[in-house]
Amino acid sequence: MKDTNMTENAVTTDTPKITARGVQVYYGDTHAIKDVDVEIAANTVTAFIGPSGCGKSTFLRCINRMNDTIPIARVEGDIRIDGEDIYDKRVDPVQLRAKVGMVFQKPNPFPKSIYDNVAYGPRIHGLSKNKADLDEIVENALRRAALWDEAKDRLQQPGTGLSGGQQQRLCIARAVATAPEILLMDEPCSALDPIATAQVEELIDELRQNYSVVIVTHSMQQAARVSQKTAFFHLGHLVEYGETGKIFTSPEDPRTESYISGRIG
Amino acid sequence: MTDVTAAGPTGAGKGSLLNQDDRTGKRNRAEGRFKMYGLIAVCIGIGMLVLLLISILSNGLSSFQQTTLRIQVDLPEDKLDKSGVRDPSVMSKVTTFGYAPLLRDGLVATLAANGIETELSDKDVAELISDESVAQLRNRVLANPDVIGTTIEVNALASGRIDGYYKDRVTMASAERDSNISPEQLQLADRLKEAGLLGTSFNWLFFTAPDASDTRPEAAGLGVAILGSLYMMLIVLVLALPIGVAASIYLEEFAPQNRWTDLIEVNISNLAAVPSIVFGILGLAIFINFAGLPQSAPIVGGLVLTLMTLPTIIIATRAALKAVPPSIRDAALGLGASKMQSVFHHVLPLAMPGILTGTIIGLAQALGETAPLLLIGMVAFVREYPDSPLDGGFFDPATALPVQIFNWTQRSDPAFVERASGAIIVLLLFLLVMNLTAIFLRRKFERRW
Numbered sequence: 001m002k003d004t005n006m007t008e009n010a011v012t013t014d015t016p017k018i019t020a021r022g023v024q025v026y027y028g029d030t031h032a033i034k035d036v037d038v039e040i041a042a043n044t045v046t047a048f049i050g051p052s053g054c055g056k057s058t059f060l061r062c063i064n065r066m067n068d069t070i071p072i073a074r075v076e077g078d079i080r081i082d083g084e085d086i087y088d089k090r091v092d093p094v095q096l097r098a099k100v101g102m103v104f105q106k107p108n109p110f111p112k113s114i115y116d117n118v119a120y121g122p123r124i125h126g127l128s129k130n131k132a133d134l135d136e137i138v139e140n141a142l143r144r145a146a147l148w149d150e151a152k153d154r155l156q157q158p159g160t161g162l163s164g165g166q167q168q169r170l171c172i173a174r175a176v177a178t179a180p181e182i183l184l185m186d187e188p189c190s191a192l193d194p195i196a197t198a199q200v201e202e203l204i205d206e207l208r209q210n211y212s213v214v215i216v217t218h219s220m221q222q223a224a225r226v227s228q229k230t231a232f233f234h235l236g237h238l239v240e241y242g243e244t245g246k247i248f249t250s251p252e253d254p255r256t257e258s259y260i261s262g263r264i265g
Numbered sequence: 266m267t268d269v270t271a272a273g274p275t276g277a278g279k280g281s282l283l284n285q286d287d288r289t290g291k292r293n294r295a296e297g298r299f300k301m302y303g304l305i306a307v308c309i310g311i312g313m314l315v316l317l318l319i320s321i322l323s324n325g326l327s328s329f330q331q332t333t334l335r336i337q338v339d340l341p342e343d344k345l346d347k348s349g350v351r352d353p354s355v356m357s358k359v360t361t362f363g364y365a366p367l368l369r370d371g372l373v374a375t376l377a378a379n380g381i382e383t384e385l386s387d388k389d390v391a392e393l394i395s396d397e398s399v400a401q402l403r404n405r406v407l408a409n410p411d412v413i414g415t416t417i418e419v420n421a422l423a424s425g426r427i428d429g430y431y432k433d434r435v436t437m438a439s440a441e442r443d444s445n446i447s448p449e450q451l452q453l454a455d456r457l458k459e460a461g462l463l464g465t466s467f468n469w470l471f472f473t474a475p476d477a478s479d480t481r482p483e484a485a486g487l488g489v490a491i492l493g494s495l496y497m498m499l500i501v502l503v504l505a506l507p508i509g510v511a512a513s514i515y516l517e518e519f520a521p522q523n524r525w526t527d528l529i530e531v532n533i534s535n536l537a538a539v540p541s542i543v544f545g546i547l548g549l550a551i552f553i554n555f556a557g558l559p560q561s562a563p564i565v566g567g568l569v570l571t572l573m574t575l576p577t578i579i580i581a582t583r584a585a586l587k588a589v590p591p592s593i594r595d596a597a598l599g600l601g602a603s604k605m606q607s608v609f610h611h612v613l614p615l616a617m618p619g620i621l622t623g624t625i626i627g628l629a630q631a632l633g634e635t636a637p638l639l640l641i642g643m644v645a646f647v648r649e650y651p652d653s654p655l656d657g658g659f660f661d662p663a664t665a666l667p668v669q670i671f672n673w674t675q676r677s678d679p680a681f682v683e684r685a686s687g688a689i690i691v692l693l694l695f696l697l698v699m700n701l702t703a704i705f706l707r708r709k710f711e712r713r714w
Contacts, residue, residue, distance in 0.1 A: 108596040120602075
């Protein structure tokens with residue numbers, strides 16, 4: 001494992017956006033994440049793949065401290081964003097989450113209007129000075145999420161009335177509206193049909209221009225399509241991490257190869 | 266071929282689909298029986314409800330009608346206001362004993378003027394009128410002294426027996442055995458009715474008048490009880506809703522999960538099951554004996570009912586908060602909302618219908634509660650209306666609807682059975698209105714996600 005990280009370090013030339021060192025996560029007595037080291041670069045899409053229960057979602061939720069909301073979860077180790085330890089006592093997770101947006105597995109729009117869904121983040125963080133400002137933020141976010149054309153005439157209608165794919169893009173727009181630096185996506189397409197999936201994937205590729213995107217996915221094809229870097233998790237270990245092309249064509253670890261070729265998982 | 270047919274019935278679903286096999290028939294019959302049991306249970310339940318409603322309505326509906334006599338009464342100045350200054354404080358020296366003969370003479374004169382002859386003595390004739398009417402006449406004169414010296418028309422309450430005669434409670438046969446009324450008096454009432462001097466009309470006094478003594482069922486009303494219940498509901502709403510909702514939000518959303526919160530949780534559930542009379546004893550010990558609050562006061566009743574309603578509201582609110590999908594909380598937290606923002610902006614609005622329903626059900630429970638109120642003295646005979654809440658009315662003696670019902674059912678005069686049933690109808694109507702409000706609010710605030 002150390003070796004993979006060594007080769008990984010050689011690939012990354014920029015300073016990493018997120019650095020994790022020796023991360024352990026426990027749920028009660030269960031050791032869910034075991035000693036994970038990873039460096040995630042800015043303006044790339046990093047995919048976490050692995051079989052169910054391997055800890056990839058758990059690790060994702062460490063990055064914006066969503067695990068704090070689970071009383072029995074305990075995180076050890078060191079995770080830094082731009083060199084700052086996010087588990088430092090002085091860090092307010094609320095502030096952190098404004099910087100690290102998240103899109104969940106199941107579309108979860110608020111039962112409010114489309115406009116209010118997108119405007120919620122900017123409102124609570126005071127990102128707009130006036131109504132016109134806010135309108136612009138909402139429009140930009142919806143455009144980013146490729147939802148503007150479909151939603152512009154129905155901004156005041158409930159977000160829950162949209163189709164599943166539109167709802168997920170609304171959630172992406174909502175996350176983008178708070179202008180985060182990192183966007184975490186936890187299986188964003190698992191509840192969507194292939195067409196909606198294609199739209200969201202296209203969107204993820206565009207989002208790479210401005211954000212570091214970390215995406216957890218069950219679909220290896222999806223990881224291959226959207227990501228530049230791929231990390232393979234297995235039983236709580238980070239087995240292999242590297243260029244997506246390399247992971248899928250010539251994995252170093254036999255477990256990675258088994259998973260990719262469909263023998264485990 | 267014989268082999269195949271022989272093997273057929275041994276496997277499930279191997280036989281012809283057109284013939285029902287034994288097992289399927291048995292299962293279908295079992296299902297049919299179960300449906301029938303359910304239907305019977307529902308029918309028994311509905312039957313009981315219908316019986317209850319019929320008995321209450323048949324006994325109580327007549328209390329909304331009241332028999333009155335139309336009498337011309339002379340109000341001579343020399344009897345009522347000798348000084349002639351029309352000063353109510355001076356005039357109040359004339360008690361109801363001074364007014365009773367006026368009403369009696371008025372009735373006798375009215376009979377004569379309408380050509381109704383009777384062999385009854387003037388005293389017996391006067392028994393047609395309720396004693397309460399004398400007090401009402403006095404109050405009317407004191408309120409408006411200018412009527413002295415004139416002849417006014419009075420709508421006097423008929424006595425309880427006469428009222429009962431027109432509600433089929435009193436008959437000629439029962440009057441024979443009754444020391445309070447005679448058949449001749451009933452016949453006189455019939456003649457008064459023919460002359461249009463006696464009639465029944467809607468009984469507004471039932472809703473506004475205070476309670477009356479055992480001998481005057483015709484004058485007994487729910488005024489003080491309705492006011493008392495209203496005051497208590499106000500106190501319960503103002504205290505129990507904020508305390509209950511705040512406690513639930515804290516326990517459900519913020520409190521750490523540990524032994525203490527578990528203990529609190531169990532105790533709240535247990536409190537909901539504590540017999541209400543225990544809360545009455547608590548109220549007596551703490552609010553009256555220790556804190557020194559007045560007896561029979563809505564403030565004490567309201568506090569006791571608040572204690573009783575709190576567990577209901579907390580349990581309902583926590584259930585409503587639990588029912589909000591966690592994904593909504595995650596969505597808010599993921600956007601960088603603080604815990605409190607996620608609760609107040611998203612979770613609470615979604616839980617609102619459930620909270621309101623729970624609150625109104627708790628209030629309805631409190632409205633119908635009798636036992637704890639008996640212990641804190643609200644069972645007293647109260648004829649004075651409590652002041653408005655701004656003038657300290659919460660501390661004035663009052664009674665409550667269910668207690669008034671309890672009170673009336675204990676009195677001997679059968680006319681009070683009618684009053685009690687009428688009060689039950691009023692109470693049920695209040696409960697119905699509250700439940701409809703709950704349903705309306707739930708529909709209005711309900712949002713889908």
